[in-house]
Each structure stands twice: as C-alpha cells, then as structure tokens.
Amino acid sequence: MSSSSLSSPTFPIHDFATWEPVLRLLRAANAESLAAPGGYVAGSVAQRGWTLPVRRLPAAGGAAGFAEMQAGMRAAQPVQDALAEAGIDRLLCVADMAPDGRTRLHLLDPGPAVEEGSGPYPGALVMVEGAVAEPWRRLPDSVPGAGPAPSVDLALLERTLRERLPGAVGATGAEIAAAEARLGVTLPDELKVLYGVTQARSAEQDDEELDDEELDDEELDDEDRDGVGHGEHESVSEVLGCELFSLDELYVADAPSRPCSWRFAATTAVVTTPDAAVQGLVGSPGWIAFGDSGYGDVLAIDLTPGPRGHVGQVIVLDHEQYIGAELVADSLTDILTQGFARSFRSRPWDRQPAVARVNVAALKSIRDAVDPALEVLEIGVWDDEPLSLAPLAALPRLRTLTASPDTLADPLETSRLTGLEFLELGARDWRLLLDAGAVPRTLSAAAIRAGDHHPLHIAALANELLALWDRPLITVTLLEGDLGPGEQETGR
Structure with a gap:
C-alpha cells in the first residue's frame, strides 16, 4: 500500500x-x-x-x-x-x-477495482476489469413459434387513440426511423402506431418550441400558457395509464441498464420456468422501454417473450428489483381496451435448485443443496461442526460460494470448485488460501467478510488479492x- x-x-x-x-x-x-x-x-x-x-x-x-x-x-x-x-x-x-x-x-x-462496501470496509473486489456476474451476461432464449397476441388490432388501436386524443400530433415516419436507428432495433407495429398518433413530447421540448416561436407573453394568459405543450402529454398518461416517453427517451432495457453490485448480482440466478410468460432475465435486447408507471417502474414492449408469452406483450420492470419483469398486458391494444392486468406471480429466481442456503434456519447440510442446477451456495450462521465442500466438486454450474467465517472445515477445498467466478470468505480463510497459493484463479470478483478485523488489516488483505490479478490497489x-x-x- x-x-x-x-x-x-x-x-x-x-x-x-x-x-x-x-x-x-x-x-x-x-x-x-x-x-x-x-x-x-x-x-x-x-x-x-x-x-x-x-x-x-x-x-x-x-x-x-x-x-x-x-x-x-x-x-x-x-x-x-x-x-x-x-x-x-x-x-x-x-x-x-x-x-x-x-x-x-x-x-x-x-480505487477503480473495489466496489462500495459497508462503513470503513471495501466492497467486492473486481478481479477482471469490466466483468459482470453471470445473470448480467445471460441473453434471452429463443422461443420458436412465439408470435403476437390475438388481441393485437392496429386499426382499433389507432382509431381508439385518435378518438381519445383529438388534436394530437404524431411523429413522422422519418422520426420513427431515426429512433429505430438510434436503438438498433425495429420498433413493433403497435409502438409505431402509438407514436404515429402522438409524439409524447417532453415538457422541455415543448418549452424549447415555445422559445423558438418567440411567443409574446402578453398573447398568452396563465391558463393558456399552462395548456400549451402539456395538455396532450397529460392526456396520453390518462389514456395509457403511464407516463409515455418521447421518441428520444425510448431505450433498450438490457442488462447493462440495470447495474448491480457484485455482492448481490453474484448471489442471484435467472430462471425461466416452462409456464412463464416473461423470461426471468436481468434485461433483454428485446425489451423496449417506452414509459414510466409514475412510481419508478418502467413499462416495456417485450420482443423476447417466455414460453407462454407473446411477441409485443407489455411488461413492467419493478424499480425495486434487479432481475425479471412482470406481464401487464398481452398488447398495447389490450391496455387501451381493457387496462392493466399486472400479474404478481412468485418470482422464479433466487430459489432452489439454482440458489441454496445452508444455515441454522435453512438447509442443514451441504449434501441437501447438491443439485446439477445449483449455481449459488450461501453458507450463513452455523452452530454445528464445520462443513466440507467435497460434495460440491462435481457440480457443473456452481459459480458462486459465500461462507461465513469458521463455517468451512477446509477452505482449501475451494480449489476443487473449478467454475467459481465469485467467492466470499472470512479474513482467516482468505489468509489460508493466500499463504497456500490456492486462491481460485477462475474468479472474476471476490469479497472479504470483515467481522471484527481492523479496517487496515482488511485493506491489506484485499490488496494481496488484487495484486494476484494485477489490479489497481487500495491506496492509503x-x-x-x-x-x-x-x-x-x-x-x-
């Protein structure tokens, strides 16, 4: 240091x-x-x-x-x-x-290789620059035969929008094409119809337009001024039940759009069940975010649905969650004719067999967690004999192990877990691995459970780990x- x-x-x-x-x-x-x-x-x-x-x-x-x-x-x-x-x-x-x-x-x-931690202690150590946990690398599966919902009716959608938004001015074909070029994706037909009826211009854009036209303050009383540029936007919100983004605000809700710390990201798993309408992903190149619920949740058109979903269905990304989305409607046509129908199903991620927890209140042995699908194992508070990691050695998908201090019979057994990308251990366990030259070199990130150790001791230990990957050190x-x-x- x-x-x-x-x-x-x-x-x-x-x-x-x-x-x-x-x-x-x-x-x-x-x-x-x-x-x-x-x-x-x-x-x-x-x-x-x-x-x-x-x-x-x-x-x-x-x-x-x-x-x-x-x-x-x-x-x-x-x-x-x-x-x-x-x-x-x-x-x-x-x-x-x-x-x-x-x-x-x-x-x-x-420094740049250490995420924010708790109090005076470092967070996760990122061993590989730019590395993200496996759920943030997962792309959507293809669903052969998936197509638009039967409720999609472009003529009905346009007619209903024009009836409920009289006087609205839509985007031109060139403006829609420019948005597609910026996003790198072809917008679904329903979204093109929607923006063809209303541009959902932002208040800032409307204010700029007012400035450009150099409207005289004396020509508009307060009531008129409040109505210019804002009335249509509010009407769109009432019609759709959400705040509609302008074309310039549309974005692809892919995994990078939902950043997350390694300590959380590494201990979750994405799972799509056979009956899922929406794939259990962090994000997708086929999720086109077009609106906001008003409470921070994002509405998106889903072009990569789950096994029981439809191309072009409407989903919501909960602002309190980093993974997954919920179905709110089979189509934009449905929203206009029937409203939202959000389904709060139990979330398939963060549960067995992909994620398992061994502690005094959960599984009682490592063997109880063993499953070919196991990706994440967390060992928490434990009041019995220290645990052996031997039963995990042959698991093909295990990528994350976190273990509270003094729970492992032999920390050197981590070297037999050849697929680990994230490892969190207590300071004494890391010391043993470092002294034995046995730190798993497959790691993309790591973390130290500080316990009651002095912050300077933990920083020094973190620097030893970072040095193994030639990463920027914590400076003192x-x-x-x-x-x-x-x-x-x-x-x-």
Missing part, C-alpha cells in the same frame, strides 16, 4: 486541517472506545453522504440531538468539498487518537496532527 504525509499534500483532501472538524466530532462521540488499548474510529465520507460513528438523527423532541446532527453536517462539509475538488467519490477513514491529542488518520481510496494516505487535549465538542 502506498502512503504519503501531511508534509506534501496533493489536494486539500490530504490536509489534516480539512479533517480536523470531523476528527474532533469523532473524538467527542467515541471517547471510551478510543481510550481502550488499540482503540480507533472508522467510517467513510463521500461527496454526497457519510457513514461515521456519530449520532446522525436527533433524539425525539430534543434540541441537543438536532445540534449534534447539524454539527456532523458542518464537520463533514469541508471534507465533501475537498473530495469534489480532488475528483474522488469516496474515502474510507481510520483514526487513532492519543489522550494528549496526537492523531493518526489513515485515508483509504478504494497517512495524515498526522495534534487536536490538543480532549474535551466535549459535540454541538459546539
């Missing part, structure tokens, strides 16, 4: 004075833990937030609590400003403070200063 000192700061972020208000606040809030042998405080500060061991919310009805919260915000602001100036999104920080005020502050910059900058004798400083 690299280090520098206060004597030659590169940015104000590396100036002890920038951190002094935060350090004083931390000392006042953690006097007892700092006074203990080996005591330290740790957390993280980002441009848009911070996680530090101080009270962030006021006590109910207490002015003192509000003062504490305000003190924290004031203390963190110089650091956040300095982060922005240095172009650094987030730093982890670890400080030890002597009773006489002498302070050592370690600033940890996770040491700042030293003197806060003077301790005193109660919260709320000053």
Whole structure:
C-alpha cells in the first residue's frame, strides 16, 4: 500500500486541517472506545453522504440531538468539498487518537477495482476489469413459434387513440426511423402506431418550441400558457395509464441498464420456468422501454417473450428489483381496451435448485443443496461442526460460494470448485488460501467478510488479492496532527 504525509499534500483532501472538524466530532462521540488499548474510529465520507460513528438523527423532541446532527453536517462539509475538488467519490477513514491529542488518520481510496462496501470496509473486489456476474451476461432464449397476441388490432388501436386524443400530433415516419436507428432495433407495429398518433413530447421540448416561436407573453394568459405543450402529454398518461416517453427517451432495457453490485448480482440466478410468460432475465435486447408507471417502474414492449408469452406483450420492470419483469398486458391494444392486468406471480429466481442456503434456519447440510442446477451456495450462521465442500466438486454450474467465517472445515477445498467466478470468505480463510497459493484463479470478483478485523488489516488483505490479478490497489494516505487535549465538542 502506498502512503504519503501531511508534509506534501496533493489536494486539500490530504490536509489534516480539512479533517480536523470531523476528527474532533469523532473524538467527542467515541471517547471510551478510543481510550481502550488499540482503540480507533472508522467510517467513510463521500461527496454526497457519510457513514461515521456519530449520532446522525436527533433524539425525539430534543434540541441537543438536532445540534449534534447539524454539527456532523458542518464537520463533514469541508471534507465533501475537498473530495469534489480532488475528483474522488469516496474515502474510507481510520483514526487513532492519543489522550494528549496526537492523531493518526489513515485515508483509504478504494480505487477503480473495489466496489462500495459497508462503513470503513471495501466492497467486492473486481478481479477482471469490466466483468459482470453471470445473470448480467445471460441473453434471452429463443422461443420458436412465439408470435403476437390475438388481441393485437392496429386499426382499433389507432382509431381508439385518435378518438381519445383529438388534436394530437404524431411523429413522422422519418422520426420513427431515426429512433429505430438510434436503438438498433425495429420498433413493433403497435409502438409505431402509438407514436404515429402522438409524439409524447417532453415538457422541455415543448418549452424549447415555445422559445423558438418567440411567443409574446402578453398573447398568452396563465391558463393558456399552462395548456400549451402539456395538455396532450397529460392526456396520453390518462389514456395509457403511464407516463409515455418521447421518441428520444425510448431505450433498450438490457442488462447493462440495470447495474448491480457484485455482492448481490453474484448471489442471484435467472430462471425461466416452462409456464412463464416473461423470461426471468436481468434485461433483454428485446425489451423496449417506452414509459414510466409514475412510481419508478418502467413499462416495456417485450420482443423476447417466455414460453407462454407473446411477441409485443407489455411488461413492467419493478424499480425495486434487479432481475425479471412482470406481464401487464398481452398488447398495447389490450391496455387501451381493457387496462392493466399486472400479474404478481412468485418470482422464479433466487430459489432452489439454482440458489441454496445452508444455515441454522435453512438447509442443514451441504449434501441437501447438491443439485446439477445449483449455481449459488450461501453458507450463513452455523452452530454445528464445520462443513466440507467435497460434495460440491462435481457440480457443473456452481459459480458462486459465500461462507461465513469458521463455517468451512477446509477452505482449501475451494480449489476443487473449478467454475467459481465469485467467492466470499472470512479474513482467516482468505489468509489460508493466500499463504497456500490456492486462491481460485477462475474468479472474476471476490469479497472479504470483515467481522471484527481492523479496517487496515482488511485493506491489506484485499490488496494481496488484487495484486494476484494485477489490479489497481487500495491506496492509503497517512495524515498526522495534534487536536490538543480532549474535551466535549459535540454541538459546539
């Protein structure tokens, strides 16, 4: 790990004075833990937030609590400003403070190969640049014989739209063709009919058009001005039951459009059951996002349906989920004539046999999890004898293993799992693998369960793993200063 000192700061972020208000606040809030042998405080500060061991919310009805919260915000602001100036999104920080005020502050910059973690600890280590978990690489299966729903009626769709949106101005054929060229996909006929009736122009576009036409303010009273450009957009929302994107806002809801951290992505699996109308994917090159529910959920036309679905069906991508979509209508024609019919079926991902969990409240042995379809095994809280991984050795699809500290009989058995792309272990298990030169080289990402280990110890361990793949390391900058004798400083 690299280090520098206060004597030659590169940015104000590396100036002890920038951190002094935060350090004083931390000392006042953690006097007892700092006074203990080996005591330290740790957390993280980002441009848009911070996680530090101080009270962030006021006590109910207490002015003192509000003062504490305000003190924290004031203390963190110089650091956040300095982060922005240095172009650094987030730093982890670890400080030890002597009773006489002498302070050592370690600033940890996770760098581009480390995802955001919890508090002062690194998140997942990305061993291969640009690598994503298998569900984010999965493409849709072909469904021979899939076609449009019987309810599709282009003439009825257009007639109903024009009746309910009188005076609407649709997009030209050239504008629709330009959208197709931008997306790299041919829009389905129903979507072409929809945009041929209304362009669903955004408020920003309408405001620009008003500026271009140089309408005189005196020629429009307030009521008229509110109606220009916005009335049609609102009517479209009422007719379709969603906020319709403009042609320029259409996008392909593929897997990259739903980014997710490795720690979550690696522990999920995509599964499409034989009776599914929608494929259980993260995203698809055939999901054309065209609207918003008003609550953050995205509406899309599905050109790659499941075994029981229809080409051109309407689906919704839940903003609280990273995987899958739900059927809301067989066609746009159905939406206009019958409305939404969202189906909340049980989600087929994140369950056996693709995903299994062994812990005191779930499966009671590794053998109970063994299945040729197993992709993800999570070993959690365990109060019995440590577990052997031997039963997993022959599984063809196992790609993720996470194990809580002290649950494995022999961590070296991970070397027999030849398809692992993600491995999460406790610090002691990783130490054993590193010392034995047995870290699985098939990994695309890894994670360390920190437990009660010192953040600097975990950072050093992470750097050993990153170095095996020649990835950018976590850098550490040491700042030293003197806060003077301790005193109660919260709320000053």
